[in-house]
Amino acid sequence: MAKRVRVVRMSVEQPLWRALTAYRILTMLYAILLAVFGREKYDRPWVAIAFLAVMTVWTLATLPKVAGAAACTRRFLGADLTLALVGILVTPLADFQAQHVDGPTLPSIWTAGSVLAFAIKGGWRWAAFASTFVAVANLIERAEPSRDTLHNVLLVWVASIAIGYVVEVARASERTLARALEIEAATRERERLARDIHDSVLQVLAMVQRRGTAIGGEAAELGRMAGEQEVALRTLVSSGLVPPTRVSEDAAEGAVVRTVETDDDETAAPAETDLRALLAPHAGSRVTFAEPGAPVLLTPAAAGELAAAVSAALDNVRVHAGESARAWILVEDWPDEVIVTVRDDGPGIPEGRLAQAEGEGRLGVALSIRGRLRDLGGTAELVSVPGQGTEVELKVPKVSRGKAGSVR
Numbered sequence: 001m002a003k004r005v006r007v008v009r010m011s012v013e014q015p016l017w018r019a020l021t022a023y024r025i026l027t028m029l030y031a032i033l034l035a036v037f038g039r040e041k042y043d044r045p046w047v048a049i050a051f052l053a054v055m056t057v058w059t060l061a062t063l064p065k066v067a068g069a070a071a072c073t074r075r076f077l078g079a080d081l082t083l084a085l086v087g088i089l090v091t092p093l094a095d096f097q098a099q100h101v102d103g104p105t106l107p108s109i110w111t112a113g114s115v116l117a118f119a120i121k122g123g124w125r126w127a128a129f130a131s132t133f134v135a136v137a138n139l140i141e142r143a144e145p146s147r148d149t150l151h152n153v154l155l156v157w158v159a160s161i162a163i164g165y166v167v168e169v170a171r172a173s174e175r176t177l178a179r180a181l182e183i184e185a186a187t188r189e190r191e192r193l194a195r196d197i198h199d200s201v202l203q204v205l206a207m208v209q210r211r212g213t214a215i216g217g218e219a220a221e222l223g224r225m226a227g228e229q230e231v232a233l234r235t236l237v238s239s240g241l242v243p244p245t246r247v248s249e250d251a252a253e254g255a256v257v258r259t260v261e262t263d264d265d266e267t268a269a270p271a272e273t274d275l276r277a278l279l280a281p282h283a284g285s286r287v288t289f290a291e292p293g294a295p296v297l298l299t300p301a302a303a304g305e306l307a308a309a310v311s312a313a314l315d316n317v318r319v320h321a322g323e324s325a326r327a328w329i330l331v332e333d334w335p336d337e338v339i340v341t342v343r344d345d346g347p348g349i350p351e352g353r354l355a356q357a358e359g360e361g362r363l364g365v366a367l368s369i370r371g372r373l374r375d376l377g378g379t380a381e382l383v384s385v386p387g388q389g390t391e392v393e394l395k396v397p398k399v400s401r402g403k404a405g406s407v408r
Contacts (some may be wrong), residue, residue, distance in 0.1 A: 013170060014068065016120050020113060021066050027110040034104055035235040041103075044096045047094035051087050058083055073123050080132055081118070089138040105141060115160045124164030126393075131157040185296060205230040228285045229231050271296040275338065278307035279329055282314055286324075291331040296338055298396065305372045306340060306396050309380070312369050312394045313342040321346025321390075336398055337378075343391040349384035368395070 032243065033327065036046050040047050058080075065076045085186040087107035094106060105111070111134055119127035120225045135153040142149050207227045212223020275296040283289035310329065325346040332339040374382040 002114050013120065013159065013167060013174075015229050016167065017066060017068050019073075020116055020120060021063055023116070024063075024066065024113040025112065025125065026054060026327075027108065027113055031104075031106065031108040031110050032056065034108055035106070040092050041097070043096045044094050047155065048106055051090060051094075055087060055107060055110065059201070066117060069121055072117060077114070077118055077121060081114045081133060082108075084114040085133060085137045087111070088134070088141050089096065091141055100344075105138070112156055112160075115156060116163060119160050120167055122169040124161045127160035127164035128157070130162045164253070186294070205393060206356075231285050232283045251353055271299075273300045273303040275303045275306060275331065278303055279310055279331065279340070282329060286326050287314065288326070289331075290327045292333045294333070296331055298334045298338060298398070302396055305376055306338070306378075306394060308367045309342055309372045309394055310342055312372075313394075317342075317344040317346060320349070338396050338398065340394045340396075341391060343389060345389045346387040349382075349392055365374035 032052055035042075035052055035194050039045060039048075062076065062080070065071050065073075065080075084107055088105045088111065091105040095103070097103075113131045115127060118130035135157055138153050139147060157186065181248055208226035209223040209230065212219040212221075215223075275298055276291045279291070280289055314327060314329075317325055321344050327342060327344045328340040330343075332341075369382075370380045373394055373396065376396050378394065380395075381393045382390065384390040385395070
């Protein structure tokens, strides 16, 4: 069973790889032409011919390597930079005057292509790393570096770092745009579902509630249940629990937004689960559910355990506060953690009651709530004031810390 996916690609990075491919070819031809027209200055022309032959074969053979970020591996970048450095350092072997007279090295401006590959692949830090090696090689090759030499070295160093920084900014902008498109798509789908459900299911439930109340007897109970389901369904629709679009970074193509249309493979385990989808069914006439309005993504295991802890807290409300007690579920999605608060308006828990319950072997709070949060590396804090209800605050880190979390 296949998953149908609509893919929207956004990439300012890929054109840079295409430009780099053209740059390497053009600068290779430029270096060859410089050697041909300046062949009379070489004391050992065979050194120049040998290096340029290797450089030409390497450039043409590795064109697929600079076609995208996925193919441009660290091993290739290291070999490419090594070839450029060798070309700079062997220039004095071909031209004895190279160390004393300003002139191009054997690879000439082809060397900048190696540095640019580092910049596009890894950003400004990688660019600084590669351009520093090129600068050192140029200073070694030119025993008596002139002002022009220092100027060229500094220019390559600054330009490569600037390009690397621009690439990093572009990637961050792509991720921001992808997230905006994700929210927009989810909002449109929520509105569409709201219209369809309002025109059909919600109207039927409202009619059943009215007629049941008017008829009385068993029909009144049926009407009450229909009213509760109407409230729950309205909460579900308004929260926008639709399949969220998945934003990922394609190593070869740049940022990618994937909008999942259908998932026919029921056995496939999702990478992340929207916590709201697990908590929304608790909403009803006596349980109010409030959430951020955007997917709250956790690993399936963490989302399931957190939802189970919330269910246990609501069970405690029904058992100890009574069927008439109201409860509120609040979900907060922070950058490093998810916080779920369950509050009720019941009579509260008398001081020392939890410790007494644990001593009697009733471990609902200790195991169903605190135990689950402890296993997730999170915390569970219970605050109760007699006569003012009970509040349970559950915190789960976005990146699980295992047993490292604390429970208060």
